[in-house]
Amino acid sequence: MTMSSEPQTPAAPSAEIDTDYLIGQDNIQPSIGPLKVDIHNPVFALTAGSVIALVLFCLIFDKIAADIFGALRPWLTTQFDWVFAISMNIFVIFCLYLIVSPLGRIKIGGKSATPEYSYPAWFSMLFAAGMGIGLVFYGVLEPLNHSLTPSFNQPGILDANGNVADAATVDAAIKLGMASTIFHWGLHPWACYSVVALALGIFAYNKGLPLTIRSAFYPILGERVWGWPGHLLDSLAALATLAGLATSLGYGSSQAAAGLHYVFGIEATIELQVSIIIVVTGLAITSVVRGLDGGVKILSEANMLLALALFLFVLIFGATSGILGIFVEGLVAYGVNLPALSNWVGRDDGYYFHGWTTFYWAWWIAWSPFVGMFIARVSLGRSVREFIICVLLIPTLACVMWMAVFGGTAISQLVNDGYTGVQQTIANWTPELSLFHMLELLPLPMFTSVVGIVLVLVFFVTSSDSGSLVVDTICAGGKVDAPMPQRVFWASFEGLIAIALLLGGGLGSLQALAIATGFPFAIVTVSMCYCIWHGLRTEPA
Template identity: 50%
Template sequence: MEDPYDTDHEPGDRNINPFGLDLHNPVFIASGFLVVLFVILTLAAPGQAKEILDGAKWWSIGQFDWLFLIGANIFLIFIVALLFLPVGKIRLGGQDAKPEFSTLSWFAMLFAAGMGIGLMFWGVAEPVAYYTGWYKTPLGVEANSPEAMRMAMGATMYHWGLHPWAIYGVVALSLAFFAFNKGMPLTIRSAFYPLFGEKVWGWPGDVIDTLAVLATIFGLATSLGLGAQQAASGIGVISGGEAGLNTEIAIIVGVTAAALVSVVRGLDGGVKVLSNLNMALAGILLLFVILVGATATFFTTLFTTAVDYVTSFAALSNPFGREDEAWFHGWTVFYWAWWISWSPFVGMFIARVSRGRTVREFITAVLIVPTLVTVVWMAAFGGNGLEQASQGIGALADGLGADESMAMFQMFAEMPLSFLTSLVAVILVLVFFITSSDSGSLVIDSITAGGKIDAPQAQRIFWVVMEGLIAGVLLYVGGDKALEALQAGAVTTGLPFTVVLLLMCIGLYKGLHHERKLLGL
């Protein structure tokens, strides 16, 4: 059977310049120019930039809430269907391909890149926010009521469970399949070859890849800035003083320096080692919270969290006729836009480390296992936070206050060994961000080098430095307004990428269906 994908795939002209760099000119130049322009304009008028980008973000969320929610549901149904279809037997890289990493290291890397840092930030804060009505309540339940407590865990799991991993899974599986099975460059445009043919190597592909670079670097820089604020909060708790802007800048500089070292060590000696360290520290912290916290209620909370997730799933997935519109837009639709805007980065990184896995193994590891781990994490951290908030214990009894980054440390303050647990948490936050910065630079470099995974090391170093500079400069000069403008810009890219991902599903199905016929599966 003739293979229409068996052609010479090359995304446009490549330029090997005298400095030894390997750049795909249209994407590198366009994305670099737009990033610099954005930073300059934001620094010139951070308040106005935030106002404009906030307007774009809320317009996208308000006008296309139905598209975000329906799209996310389609991604989940699609990826689950692939799990059971015959295409699940297809192996990424060919039927004789062997995995590059052990199963444990593979899972640690995809989880660390996907949302490890988010669970640290929101594991306590989000359930407490829903229970106390910090910013409205899901489905309009009464704040501080038994119904609010059940809904707090169900809604939190809804945002951190199957849907975001399905979004990542669609992108990751598409890129891994077309790169490793069809010999195409590891870049976003390759997933659209079944739909657009050779045109993907021209300007349409340039637009897709440039958008992916912008979403990735804005999202990473935003998270680096927010993470610096949470780590600074933790340092303030540990030191007993106030950790201000200078501490946050110092954290960004330190994380960027550590990420540079990780980049130099390479994927095997850098990201893999850091990801394994992440999982070890996270496991120790999780075990401590389970054993020392509200142990008696943990297993009950674990069960009720899973049940509440399932029972609230349909109502939370419905985009029409919502009575909780403010909460729905401010949380669910915002999250979906954020996950989608992050999907090029996380999806490409997961694809990069997944050669040798079957489609069925891939989906199980990317969709099912992280969701189960998240249920346990939320039952421990969120359950303890809700226990304190509902029983009038400590600072969480008064809600989140003005700084949600303090929620986890406020929970630790009411537990034994609070100094030690806060210290481990700060270290874990920092290591997660080093991992994200390193893996993010690898992804951006691959896109701007036309899909090459072995581009010169200097290019990855350049992107690591750029991420740190953007976060540090915006935070130092523009403060929270500049950082929020950056976040609004990243979220706004979720709207066009929703359409991109829907098209990607079609392209992936066509490619997998053709591969199944070739292999006679």
């Protein structure tokens, strides 16, 4: 995977840019002070002030914070599940409409724009952008979990006595379990990312506006986009990104701590998790200081190679004979069950729909400003149709293959070998241990476990440094070359948020914050669909 030293910045006004959109954007010019900062004052102040207040509250009133966040997640996921479900369905339907619409011929960047990256490089970056730590954390656990307790309250692979069920029940449970897993990692999340990325790409590269969330809302807000409505939109996007990143960092620290305990016997305490966050945040800051080429690019390439090596190892030494069947049959079951899984009316499988789906939808929506901005910056020159087809299908297939290999191996270990190691991580709800228990039955378990720990830590670093670049771009009024101290500031506070929430309620608090910020941003992202449609209609034929 290759990346240029600097991403393409929004184009200067030209014959291809609709200059009607440029009126008044001088109101978003950042302030430059004696400390070499380049910020958009209201957005930076709102975001930084909110983050500092949250960190202080969680550190000072940790028990109160734990109670609040502990109650917040179940309330949001049960009372507003329909908001998340409808929003994610709209994203999929809108993307499918653009694929078949004549608007799909329009290029991101205008008629003369050409792609900066080859297909292999572009596909690699699309996959790396969106999932990272989540795949390593849930890749083993989720397919087995949904095969044990399938959606729609269907029978699982074990009977009431804890024995493997009959062949027909096992086959049906595995298919539905894979379909339920793919549902969370397939078209819906990538459609959400596509909407945000397309909105940023069209309004930055075709309309010449700043590369920030507010720009997408010019069709609705007009000149008010440069005032307080725009400030609030950008601040909400920055906070949602920080919440999504903090959740991922919490997952990464808990899994790394569990791995260190498994391999080296180090007690996986909250203090160890905090220490891991501090160390990795320091590495992320180092990466930020080194810049895109010297830091993010090198780490991203190393991480992709490491992930590929672990993937091939499990593919070769795991349940090799059944992987292709699980992959193909899982995709078929996903297509068959997609309408029912997407439906939110009359659902009585609360464990799956509220405990998993609603949380995932909020988490992906919270991640969408981060992933969307990254995808927009590497997709210049692609047509809308090409962009959506590739962003929907390529990462989805990669995620399904990852889940089939890692989750399929765990399922085979339980059903065919009678090994209950991964099942116990579900029964005891220690999901951070699932990867390491699955590796126990494969060759060189200690070595591969160390590889897994390193993979989590490097994903941790790349998420933090990439996220700090995105938050800084939003808080600098769309600039992609803001001064380095600002990026260091945001990288530091990403770690502080994760630490504060871990101390104030653990992973549950991190998940609650992601849901709380994802809820209002769901409405923002749905509104982007209209803005994209309006923006594409005004493009030259």
